[in-house]
Amino acid sequence: AQSVTQLDSQVPVFEEAPVELRCNYSSSVSVYLFWYVQYPNQGLQLLLKYLSGSTLVESINGFEAEFNKSQTSFHLRKPSVHISDTAEYFCAVSEAGAQGGSEKLVFGKGTKLTVNP
Amino acid sequence: DTGVSQDPRHKITKRGQNVTFRCDPISEHNRLYWYRQTLGQGPEFLTYFQNEAQLEKSRLLSDRFSAERPKGSFSTLEIQRTEQGDSAMYLCASSLTPNSPLHFGNGTRLTVT
Numbered sequence: 453a454q455s456v457t458q459l460d461s462q463v464p465v466f467e468e469a470p471v472e473l474r475c476n477y478s479s480s481v482s483v484y485l486f487w488y489v490q491y492p493n494q495g496l497q498l499l500l501k502y503l504s505g506s507t508l509v510e511s512i513n514g515f516e517a518e519f520n521k522s523q524t525s526f527h528l529r530k531p532s533v534h535i536s537d538t539a540e541y542f543c544a545v546s547e548a549g550a551q552g553g554s555e556k557l558v559f560g561k562g563t564k565l566t567v568n569p
Numbered sequence: 570d571t572g573v574s575q576d577p578r579h580k581i582t583k584r585g586q587n588v589t590f591r592c593d594p595i596s597e598h599n600r601l602y603w604y605r606q607t608l609g610q611g612p613e614f615l616t617y618f619q620n621e622a623q624l625e626k627s628r629l630l631s632d633r634f635s636a637e638r639p640k641g642s643f644s645t646l647e648i649q650r651t652e653q654g655d656s657a658m659y660l661c662a663s664s665l666t667p668n669s670p671l672h673f674g675n676g677t678r679l680t681v682t
Contacts, residue, residue, distance in 0.1 A: 456611070486670075495573070496612070496660070498670035542611050556625065557604075557671070559611030 454479040454545045458560035466568050467535055473528040473563045475517075475543030482548040485526040486557065487517055491539045499541070502526065503548075513537075538567045571595070573674035575661050581680045582651055589647045590677045594663030601644050602671060603636055604660040605629065612660055618644060651681045 459474045477483060487499040500511040507519040517528045526543060541564075544557040574593040582588050594601050599620050604612035615634070616626045620641035630636075633651075638644040648655055658678050662671040 458611075461609075488673075493675075495673040495675045496662075496671075497673070501670065544611070556614050556617070557612075558614070561609065561611050 454483060454547065454558045456543050456545050456558055456560035458543055458563050460563050461561065462564045462566070464566045464568060465533055468532045470531050471529065471533050471537075471565065473541050473543075473565065475526045475528065475560060477524050477526065477543075477545045479524075479545060479547070483545045484548050485517075485519055486544040486546070487511075487515070487526070487528050488542045488544060488559075489539050490542065490562075496542065499528075533565075533567045535567045535569060538565060540564045573661055573663055573672050575659075575674035575677050577677055578675065579678045579680075581682065584653060584681055585650055587647065587649045588651060588679060589645055590659055590661075590679075592644045592646070592661030592674060594643070594661070595665075595672055596642075598663035598665050598672070599641065600664045600667070601638055602662040602664075603644070603646055604662065606658040606660055606676070607656075615646075648679075651679075653681045655679060656681045 455478045457476045465471050485502040488496045489499045490496050500509045502509050502519045510516045515530045517526050540562045542562045543560040546557050576591045602617040603615040606612045614627050615630050616636050618638040621638050633649045636646045658676040660676045662673045664671050
């Protein structure tokens with residue numbers, strides 16, 4: 453079974469500051485890793501994912517995450533945040549397999565990112 | 570692409586009553602998932618369908634819970650004899666293939682009084 457730990461429940465930052473949202477996972481098998489974002493009053497949306505290949509993955513809005521197998525981490529970073537990045541961010545893991553992907557995602561508890569002017 | 574639609578958005582019910590939620594996935598998506606999210610927690614997997622077949626159920630899905638997807642399109646989640654512990658946001662998601670991302674609906678918030 454997999455588990456996900458998001459170490460920070462809330463992260464307040466000022467606009468244009470860098471941010472890192474931490475995610476560690478536990479699994480006895482190979483995994484796929486995801487970050488989902490939930491903006492206020494909206495559903496969860498996929499931000500980025502790691503399935504295989506390059507360990508550094510990027511989103512279209514400037515976020516990036518790096519898969520570190522030795523540290524079992526998948527931290528999310530952005531060098532300069534905007535007020536519009538205010539949202540709750542969820543790290544998730546699923547078991548890698550022949551079909552793989554999004555089945556039976558195991559989510560962390562989420563990190564609320566608040567960007568202040 | 571009209572997105573995943575869930576109905577109702579909110580449901581308040583008294584303990585012991587039955588409730589049913591509906592999820593309409595994105596039309597070409599053959600996989601449909603139900604998750605539950607309680608306050609301060611991330612979503613927890615409940616069950617998923619490939620077309621009309623229910624392929625897996627979490628141990629969280631007690632005998633009081635039943636999910637169906639009769640024609641491989643919309644799905645319903647029924648909770649019988651609701652308990653206060655059932656109060657949560659119930660999320661539906663769909664995907665086109667196993668490797669494609671989940672598209673989530675806005676959820677149905679259930680409050681059991």
